[in-house]
Amino acid sequence: MDRRSFYFIKFNIFIIILFIVNGLFIHDILKHLNDIHVSLKGDETVVISYKTSYEDPGFEIINNKQDVDISNATYELISDVDSSKLGEYEVKYTIKYMNKDYTLIRKVEVKDTIGPTITTTVDKVERSYCDNKLSADVEYSAVDDVDGEVTESVTREDSDDKITLKVKDSSNNESILEIPIVNVEKPSNKIVLNGKSIQTIGVGGTYKEEGAYYADGCGTKIDDNIDIAGSVDTSKEGKYTITYTSKTDNKIKTTRTITVKEMPKAQTAPVTGNSVIYLTFDDGPCAYTKRILDILDKYNIKATFFVTNQIRGYQNMIGEEARRGHTVGVHTYTHQWNIYNSLDSYWNDFNNMDAIIEQQTGKKAEILRFPGGTSNRMAKVGMSNIVNSVNNKGLRYYDWNVCVEDAGACVKSSNKQQCVYNYFVNGLKPGRDNIVLLHDLKSYTADSLERMIQYALSKGYTFKAIDQNTAQVHFKPYK
Numbered sequence: 048m049d050r051r052s053f054y055f056i057k058f059n060i061f062i063i064i065l066f067i068v069n070g071l072f073i074h075d076i077l078k079h080l081n082d083i084h085v086s087l088k089g090d091e092t093v094v095i096s097y098k099t100s101y102e103d104p105g106f107e108i109i110n111n112k113q114d115v116d117i118s119n120a121t122y123e124l125i126s127d128v129d130s131s132k133l134g135e136y137e138v139k140y141t142i143k144y145m146n147k148d149y150t151l152i153r154k155v156e157v158k159d160t161i162g163p164t165i166t167t168t169v170d171k172v173e174r175s176y177c178d179n180k181l182s183a184d185v186e187y188s189a190v191d192d193v194d195g196e197v198t199e200s201v202t203r204e205d206s207d208d209k210i211t212l213k214v215k216d217s218s219n220n221e222s223i224l225e226i227p228i229v230n231v232e233k234p235s236n237k238i239v240l241n242g243k244s245i246q247t248i249g250v251g252g253t254y255k256e257e258g259a260y261y262a263d264g265c266g267t268k269i270d271d272n273i274d275i276a277g278s279v280d281t282s283k284e285g286k287y288t289i290t291y292t293s294k295t296d297n298k299i300k301t302t303r304t305i306t307v308k309e310m311p312k313a314q315t316a317p318v319t320g321n322s323v324i325y326l327t328f329d330d331g332p333c334a335y336t337k338r339i340l341d342i343l344d345k346y347n348i349k350a351t352f353f354v355t356n357q358i359r360g361y362q363n364m365i366g367e368e369a370r371r372g373h374t375v376g377v378h379t380y381t382h383q384w385n386i387y388n389s390l391d392s393y394w395n396d397f398n399n400m401d402a403i404i405e406q407q408t409g410k411k412a413e414i415l416r417f418p419g420g421t422s423n424r425m426a427k428v429g430m431s432n433i434v435n436s437v438n439n440k441g442l443r444y445y446d447w448n449v450c451v452e453d454a455g456a457c458v459k460s461s462n463k464q465q466c467v468y469n470y471f472v473n474g475l476k477p478g479r480d481n482i483v484l485l486h487d488l489k490s491y492t493a494d495s496l497e498r499m500i501q502y503a504l505s506k507g508y509t510f511k512a513i514d515q516n517t518a519q520v521h522f523k524p525y526k
């Protein structure tokens with residue numbers, strides 16, 4: 048190669064390199080000028096739960112790798128997201144930035160992701176060694192945030208150590224609640240008293256020793272060899288203890304306590320000559336309340352409901368009770384004994400319940416029933432103090448003079464429905480106001496209600512809801 052052509056080639060290579068470098072540089076500048084990205088923040092499809100509020104994460108503009116404040120753009124946001132209805136929705140941004148239009152669309156799906164809430168009245172159950180039976184009836188209800196009441200769909204499965212309650216909502220979300228069963232061990236031998244272990248006798252009354260026997264842990268009699276020590280002087284007020292010791296095994300003892308005291312005059316409702324029944328339902332509303340209301344409607348009977356907030360999801364039934372012409376009174380918000388710790392705690396609980404009643408019925412309650420009745424022994428602050436405070440506020444309170452034992456003796460009956468009915472029939476007295484204590488929390492009470500009504504109607508009773516003219520039936524406050 049001669050020198051000339053060498054220089055010529057060298058020059059050409061130089062020009063070519065110059066072009067390439069130049070080209071890259073210009074391309075880079077142009078590219079940077081156009082490097083605008085307008086995009087959604089977050090995912091293009093978002094799933095949210097039913098009835099949760101939706102807030103869109105917005106969009107972002109990146110210009111030349113720099114985050115741009117979106118206030119430099121003009122934009123419009125159209126969103127039809129309604130989380131109170133299941134479905135698919137759209138969030139749409141129309142954006143103008145540096146004279147260019149952008150449209151961004153996000154899909155929002157409202158789904159039911161939460162299963163029903165199962166509520167029960169117990170958190171565990173004991174299984175008796177002796178008869179292999181469960182100590183308590185498991186009452187339950189289930190409410191779903193979308194489907195509402197789903198108690199009927201709950202399935203129950205009992206195994207050796209637990210009760211499993213299962214329920215699915217219409218979106219197939221399943222809720223499972225397990226209630227442990229505690230198997231009680233074989234109890235040791237014991238002394239079984241004939242008659243009640245705690246007795247109260249009026250001064251001047253008589254104490255009759257009913258005796259006791261020695262039995263195995265399940266109550267089967269072993270023998271009658273019992274030593275009985277102690278005595279009761281019914282002429283003097285006081286607390287007396289009788290001690291029973293097994294002669295077969297003198298480590299096995301038990302006691303009976305007899306309180307002798309001046310008896311208060313029995314509180315009875317006025318004898319009016321009219322045979323009236325005031326059905327009063329405590330502890331609801333709950334799953335069975337609607338059925339009770341329908342039965343009452345069928346016979347055009349008005350009743351009284353002393354309501355609680357124990358079972359979630361049924362507050363609307365309080366409004367329903369009032370709309371159907373029944374009287375609504377306060378029972379308690381929590382139904383815990385600690386409401387009686389002080390006047391403040393009592394009124395705090397009362398006001399919580401009264402607020403729900405006012406919200407549901409449009410007015411505050413004028414009547415109440417104390418949890419456990421006025422004679423309950425749980426009030427640390429003293430029931431007399433609470434009663435005075437209730438009277439001072441011009442509220443009226445009602446105890447009862449007929450108890451169907453649906454939360455008492457009948458709970459362990461093998462035929463609860465019949466048991467409740469029997470207590471009802473035996474408790475009624477003609478010619479007076481019969482204030483009947485029932486619990487809408489008990490399915491068997493709802494089951495026997497119609498029969499109770501038919502019986503009472505056949506005997507000429509009339510039914511009323513408690514109103515301003517209903518004479519109050521009061522127990523004597525305990526302390």
Ligand SMILES: [Zn+2]
Nearest residue numbers: 329330418419
């Ligand atoms: Zn109660």
